[in-house]
Amino acid sequence: MVTSSQGPAAECVNVPLADRSYRIEITSDAVGGFADSIIASLGDVTHVLVIADQAVEQSWANPLAAALESAERGTAGAIRVSQTSVASGETSKSIAEFERLLQWVSAEGGDRRSVIVAVGGGVIGDLAGYVAASYARGIRFVQVPTTLLAMVDSSVGGKTGINLPTAKNMVGAFWQPSLVLVDTSVLSTLPDRSYLSGLAEVIKYGVIDDAEFFDYLESHASDLVARDPKALRHAIARSCQSKASVVGEDERETSGRRAILNYGHTFAHAIESTAGYGTFLHGEAVAIGMQMAAQLAIDLGMCDATLLDRQTKLIVACGLPTTWADADPDAMLPVMMRDKKVAHGKLRFILPTRLGAVDLLGDIDEAAVRDAIVKLKK
Numbered sequence: 001m002v003t004s005s006q007g008p009a010a011e012c013v014n015v016p017l018a019d020r021s022y023r024i025e026i027t028s029d030a031v032g033g034f035a036d037s038i039i040a041s042l043g044d045v046t047h048v049l050v051i052a053d054q055a056v057e058q059s060w061a062n063p064l065a066a067a068l069e070s071a072e073r074g075t076a077g078a079i080r081v082s083q084t085s086v087a088s089g090e091t092s093k094s095i096a097e098f099e100r101l102l103q104w105v106s107a108e109g110g111d112r113r114s115v116i117v118a119v120g121g122g123v124i125g126d127l128a129g130y131v132a133a134s135y136a137r138g139i140r141f142v143q144v145p146t147t148l149l150a151m152v153d154s155s156v157g158g159k160t161g162i163n164l165p166t167a168k169n170m171v172g173a174f175w176q177p178s179l180v181l182v183d184t185s186v187l188s189t190l191p192d193r194s195y196l197s198g199l200a201e202v203i204k205y206g207v208i209d210d211a212e213f214f215d216y217l218e219s220h221a222s223d224l225v226a227r228d229p230k231a232l233r234h235a236i237a238r239s240c241q242s243k244a245s246v247v248g249e250d251e252r253e254t255s256g257r258r259a260i261l262n263y264g265h266t267f268a269h270a271i272e273s274t275a276g277y278g279t280f281l282h283g284e285a286v287a288i289g290m291q292m293a294a295q296l297a298i299d300l301g302m303c304d305a306t307l308l309d310r311q312t313k314l315i316v317a318c319g320l321p322t323t324w325a326d327a328d329p330d331a332m333l334p335v336m337m338r339d340k341k342v343a344h345g346k347l348r349f350i351l352p353t354r355l356g357a358v359d360l361l362g363d364i365d366e367a368a369v370r371d372a373i374v375k376l377k378k
C-alpha cells in the first residue's frame with residue numbers, strides 16, 4: 001500500500017517494496033537539508049560518490065557535496081565525498097560513459113558501503129543508477145532529481161540503464177534507490193523546454209491511472225506551465241503516488257501491471273532513436289507517442305475519439321508537440337520491434353479504453369500501427 005504523509009518540512013510518499021521500500025521526500029526549500037536526510041537514512045555511510053549533470057554541478061551538486069563533507073557526526077566521523085560531472089544530454093546514456101564512471105568509482109576507492117548520489121535529470125539518474133547496480137554487484141544510491149520529469153517518473157521505481165544506438169534503455173537493471181529527495185526549488189534553473197517535457201509524463205498518469213487527476217490537469221494546465229508552486233507540488237505528489245503504487249504491485253514488470261507506465265513509449269522510443277538521440281527530449285517524444293497510441297486505440301475500436309481530443313488539448317496547453325512531420329513508419333517499425341514489451345516476435349501496446357484505464361494489447365495488425373503513425377505525421 002502506498003502511504004503518503006505531510007509534515008511541516010516534507011510530503012513523503014512511500015514506495016512499498018518489502019525490504020527494498022524507500023521514501024520520496026518532496027519539499028520546496030530543502031536542498032541544504034538533503035545532507036541530513038541522507039545521513040538519517042543511511043547512517044553508516046562514510047563515502048559518498050556524487051555523480052552530477054554538469055548543468056547543475058555548481059548550483060546544486062557542490063552545495064550538497066559540501067554539506068555532506070562538513071556534516072558533524074560525532075563518533076561516526078566525517079564523510080569522504082568524491083564528485084564527478086557528466087555532460088548534459090541523452091548521448092551520455094552510453095556504454096562509454098557507463099564504463100568511465102565505473103573506472104572512476106574504482107579509482108575513488110569505492111567499496112560495498114559507498115553510496116552513489118545522482119544529482120540531475122533522468123539521464124543522470126538512469127546512468128548513475130546503473131553504475132550503482134553494477135559496481136561490486138550493487139551498491140546503494142540516492143536520487144536527487146533536478147528536472148520535473150525525474151521528479152515525477154525516472155527517479156522512482158528502479159529502472160536504470162543506458163541506450164544502444166538502435167534501442168533506448170536496452171542495457172540496464174532494476175535497482176531501487178535507497179531514498180529519493182525532491183526539492184521543487186531546483187526547478188528554478190531548469191529551461192522551459194526541459195520543464196514542459198516533464199509534463200508529458202504527468203499527463204500519462206492521468207490517462208493510464210487517474211481520470212480525476214486528468215480533470216485536475218485540464219483545469220490547472222496554465223498554472224503548471226507557469227510553475228505555480230502549489231499546482232506543481234500537487235502534480236509531483238500525485239504522480240509519485242501513482243508510480244509508487246504501480247511499482248509496488250509489479251516491481252519488475254512481470255505481471256503486466258507496470259507495463260502501463262509504458263503508455264506511448266513504444267512509439268516514443270522509436271521517435272527518439274530514429275530522429276537521433278537528443279533531437280526530441282524524452283517527454284516530447286512521449287507526448288507524440290501517446291497521441292499515436294490513442295489514435296491506434298480509436299482505430300481498433302477500443303476507445304472513444306473524445307479521449308484523443310481531450311488528450312490533444314491538454315498536451316497543447318502544456319506546450320508540447322502532438323505530431324511529427326518526419327514520422328516514417330518504415331524507419332520506426334524495426335526499432336519498435338526491439339521494444340522490451342515485444343513477446344514472441346509480436347508488438348504489444350498499452351492502449352487506453354477510457355480516461356484513467358488502459359489495456360496491454362498484443363497481436364495488433366502492423367497496418368493499423370503504420371496508419372496511426374501516418375495520421376500523426378503532420
Ligand SMILES: NC(=O)c1ccc[n+]([C@@H]2O[C@H](COP(=O)([O-])OP(=O)(O)OC[C@H]3O[C@@H](n4cnc5c(N)ncnc54)[C@H](O)[C@@H]3O)[C@@H](O)[C@H]2O)c1
Pocket residue numbers: 053054055056088089090093120121122123124126146147148149150153154155156157158159160168169186187188189190191194197198281282283
Ligand atoms: N528510469 C525511468 O523510469 C525513466 C522514466 C522516464 C524517463 N527516463 C529517462 O529519463 C531521461 C530524460 O530525463 P530528463 O527529461 O530529466 O532529461 P535530462 O536528464 O537530459 O535533463 C534535461 C536537461 O535539463 C538539464 N538540467 C537538469 N536539471 C537542471 C536544472 N535544475 N537546472 C538547469 N538545467 C537542468 C540537463 O542538463 C539537460 O540538458 C531519458 O533518458 C528517459 O529515457 C527514465
Ligand SMILES: O=C(O)C(=O)C[C@@H](O)[C@H](O)[C@H](O)COP(=O)(O)O
Pocket residue numbers: 153157159168169170201258259261262265340
Ligand atoms: O518506470 C517504468 O516502468 C516506465 O516505463 C517509465 C517510463 O516513463 C520510462 O521512460 C522508462 O524508462 C521506460 O522504460 P523501458 O523499459 O520501456 O525502457
Ligand SMILES: [Zn+2]
Pocket residue numbers: 153201265282286
Ligand atoms: Zn518515459
